[in-house]
Amino acid sequence: MDNIGARVSFFARPLSNKTNDKITWPWNALGAANTDQKIEAQAYYADSLLHIVQPIALVCLPFALTYLFTFVESIYGRVSKKPGKKAPLVPYTIPIVGHSLIFALSLSRLIKKNNQRFNSKCNDYIPVRFYGMFIELCFVSGPKNVAAIFKHSRNFSAKANVVLAMNNLFGAPKHVIPFYENDNTGINATPHSGANNVKPHHRIHHIVHVQVTRYLSGSGLKPLTTRFLENVGKQMSKSGIGTEWLDMTDLFEFYRCKLLAASIDAMFGPYLLAVNPDFASDYWKFDKCTPYLLKGMPRFLASGSWAAREKCLLSMKRYNEYAGRLHRADGSKDYEGVDPFFGTEFTRRRNEAFSKMEPMMDEDAIAAEHLAMIWAANSNSIPAAFWMLYEAFRDPFLLSRIRSEVDTARLPSSNPDEPPRFDINILVKLPLLQSIYAEVLRLRTAVLVTRMPERNDFTLGNWLFPKDKLVIADSYTAHHDDMVWNTGTATDPHRLDEFWAERFLTYPNDPNSGPLRHARAQHEKVTPASPSASGSPDITNEKDRRPKFSTDGLTGAWIPYGGGQTLCPGRHYAKQEMLGALAILVTWFDVEILQERGEKTGPDCKHFGLGVLPPLEKTPIKIRQRRI
Numbered sequence: 246m247d248n249i250g251a252r253v254s255f256f257a258r259p260l261s262n263k264t265n266d267k268i269t270w271p272w273n274a275l276g277a278a279n280t281d282q283k284i285e286a287q288a289y290y291a292d293s294l295l296h297i298v299q300p301i302a303l304v305c306l307p308f309a310l311t312y313l314f315t316f317v318e319s320i321y322g323r324v325s326k327k328p329g330k331k332a333p334l335v336p337y338t339i340p341i342v343g344h345s346l347i348f349a350l351s352l353s354r355l356i357k358k359n360n361q362r363f364n365s366k367c368n369d370y371i372p373v374r375f376y377g378m379f380i381e382l383c384f385v386s387g388p389k390n391v392a393a394i395f396k397h398s399r400n401f402s403a404k405a406n407v408v409l410a411m412n413n414l415f416g417a418p419k420h421v422i423p424f425y426e427n428d429n430t431g432i433n434a435t436p437h438s439g440a441n442n443v444k445p446h447h448r449i450h451h452i453v454h455v456q457v458t459r460y461l462s463g464s465g466l467k468p469l470t471t472r473f474l475e476n477v478g479k480q481m482s483k484s485g486i487g488t489e490w491l492d493m494t495d496l497f498e499f500y501r502c503k504l505l506a507a508s509i510d511a512m513f514g515p516y517l518l519a520v521n522p523d524f525a526s527d528y529w530k531f532d533k534c535t536p537y538l539l540k541g542m543p544r545f546l547a548s549g550s551w552a553a554r555e556k557c558l559l560s561m562k563r564y565n566e567y568a569g570r571l572h573r574a575d576g577s578k579d580y581e582g583v584d585p586f587f588g589t590e591f592t593r594r595r596n597e598a599f600s601k602m603e604p605m606m607d608e609d610a611i612a613a614e615h616l617a618m619i620w621a622a623n624s625n626s627i628p629a630a631f632w633m634l635y636e637a638f639r640d641p642f643l644l645s646r647i648r649s650e651v652d653t654a655r656l657p658s659s660n661p662d663e664p665p666r667f668d669i670n671i672l673v674k675l676p677l678l679q680s681i682y683a684e685v686l687r688l689r690t691a692v693l694v695t696r697m698p699e700r701n702d703f704t705l706g707n708w709l710f711p712k713d714k715l716v717i718a719d720s721y722t723a724h725h726d727d728m729v730w731n732t733g734t735a736t737d738p739h740r741l742d743e744f745w746a747e748r749f750l751t752y753p754n755d756p757n758s759g760p761l762r763h764a765r766a767q768h769e770k771v772t773p774a775s776p777s778a779s780g781s782p783d784i785t786n787e788k789d790r791r792p793k794f795s796t797d798g799l800t801g802a803w804i805p806y807g808g809g810q811t812l813c814p815g816r817h818y819a820k821q822e823m824l825g826a827l828a829i830l831v832t833w834f835d836v837e838i839l840q841e842r843g844e845k846t847g848p849d850c851k852h853f854g855l856g857v858l859p860p861l862e863k864t865p866i867k868i869r870q871r872r873i
């Protein structure tokens with residue numbers, strides 16, 4: 246009894262100088278009759294409490310200590326003036342696991358939260374470091390820092406992305422992964438000094454880079470765009486949409502299948518879809534699974550995702566074998582531009598290059614490369630094309646302005662029953678169209694542009710980015726930085742999480758226009774030049790007040806295509822696809838979006854980090870052919 250009394254004395258002591266009798270203890274209610282009984286009861290409860298608290302404290306201790314250490318490290322990282330310091334660590338609680346769970350479960354939440362915490366207006370875009378399962382990721386923000394990373398892109402390598410994607414996402418056979426990894430010669434014509442001794446025809450990163458740059462820009466691009474836009478017209482003609490209203494359950498479903506078919510035929514020729522008639526829908530099933538596959542989910546946890554990918558890979562193999570057979574039967578001729586079997590010189594040359602690399606002499610390896618190219622070419626530009634269409638049809642005033650703008654690029658047609666054709670060179674220079682395009686990519690792209698200092702540590706100001714550790718610029722943070730972007734005026738605000746068709750337009754007579762933040766406009770009540778129905782300046786009459794599309798001053802701030810040496814080589818094609826398809830659709834169809842007032846289709850944040858976010862919900866519409 247004494248013992249127990251001594252043991253519990255600390256826990257059972259009263260909180261004031263009053264005697265125990267005057268204090269209301271919970272165990273009084275249990276009906277203890279005298280002081281001894283009460284003490285015994287106190288001892289009993291305190292002992293039980295100790296038995297519960299002690300193990301909990303022991304279990305929690307490592308977490309509390311981990312948090313404490315990482316918190317101190319974080320503070321030190323922020324306040325230290327020492328040059329060459331590592332970016333502050335974002336504190337975490339679970340040792341070793343660190344941030345990997347939240348990374349796997351909700352990357353968007355993590356980035357949005359830290360964006361607010363670390364890049365509030367009072368600081369200077371401090372980079373932040375995340376840790377999980379022995380991997381460190383350093384996030385860089387602020388236009389100057391991001392631009393510096395891109396400017397020094399020769400110090401970095403993007404190889405880690407390729408290896409991760411080929412392995413996790415596109416299911417390349419395990420034996421070819423070391424082939425991608427071992428090529429450290431870089432993407433330039435001259436291999437890095439001190440790189441492994443890689444045969445010239447095995448320099449896969451260089452060879453792929455040269456081909457994509459050559460065939461996706463300049464004159465190499467023309468056959469692709471021409472064929473793509475012709476295909477969009479054909480897809481729309483045979484869609485069965487007449488001049489009577491037709492209900493559809495989802496605009497995205499309709500548009501993505503048509504655009505994918507047009508794009509695949511343009512880049513890979515007719516046989517991919519001919520030998521795999523369900524490929525378009527199979528592909529979008531695979532696309533839906535990409536967030537899980539990229540995270541390296543094993544087959545037993547993501548069997549549906551693995552199956553969706555396998556189906557696409559099988560289709561790629563079937564196509565490659567079939568087109569290859571026809572090509573050989575034709576005498577393996579070198580068609581320039583459009584190739585009747587492989588669709589383009591681009592796809593045929595890729596096949597040829599891979600077939601000279603011994604480790605890639607494997608139909609599974611080539612199928613994975615082709616799937617990767619289909620993904621790069623479509624998984625961003627098609628959702629982005631959808632968002633442009635959605636915004637256009639949601640706002641009748643905007644729609645009428647788009648229609649009159651694209652009409653200036655319309656080619657004469659002898660057949661009014663066929664979808665319209667446009668001069669793509671005029672189309673891609675139209676200011677409003679370009680502003681909508683740039684704004685959609687600003688708003689909807691959430692890509693992690695990832696680099697790794699390859700040969701030495703990289704220093705940026707006081708910060709040191711160690712060799713072989715990942716450095717990431719995330720477009721979401723860059724595109725939602727209200728210290729950079731124009732958010733309208735006090736009387737005509739345009740938040741960064743909302744679409745504003747005019748954000749990239751500069752009006753000669755409106756000092757508050759243009760994509761960049763204007764210190765005066767954000768704080769004072771400035772009336773826009775001539776308000777109109779959509780709160781935008783009226784541009785209908787005056788020639789000298791025509792707006793210009795501008796991305797001036799946005800280096801490191803508008804980064805949907807990444808930057809530096811590996812800046813997306815498909816950006817010109819993507820722009821032509823998106824603008825060309827929009828022009829055809831808005832001219833050829835009337836669409837009514839069947840959403841309640843205030844209802845909006847939102848982005849699917851599961852795809853956060855992968856590129857343009859697809860829509861989360863279905864967008865029901867009514868559609869009919871216009872009389873033009």
Ligand code: HEM
Binds near residue numbers: 403621692694808816
């Ligand atoms: C809206 C559409 C698109 C977006 C937002 C986009 C975005 C990106 C981004 C962020 C990168 C990584 C850049 C970097 O590391 O700095 C990239 C790379 C790439 N993109 Fe795109 N892209 C789009 C359309 C396209 C299209 C249409 C194609 C092909 C037809 C394409 C082909 C590629 C290729 C091949 C790479 C890898 C380049 C290399 O590693 O050298 N992209 N894209």
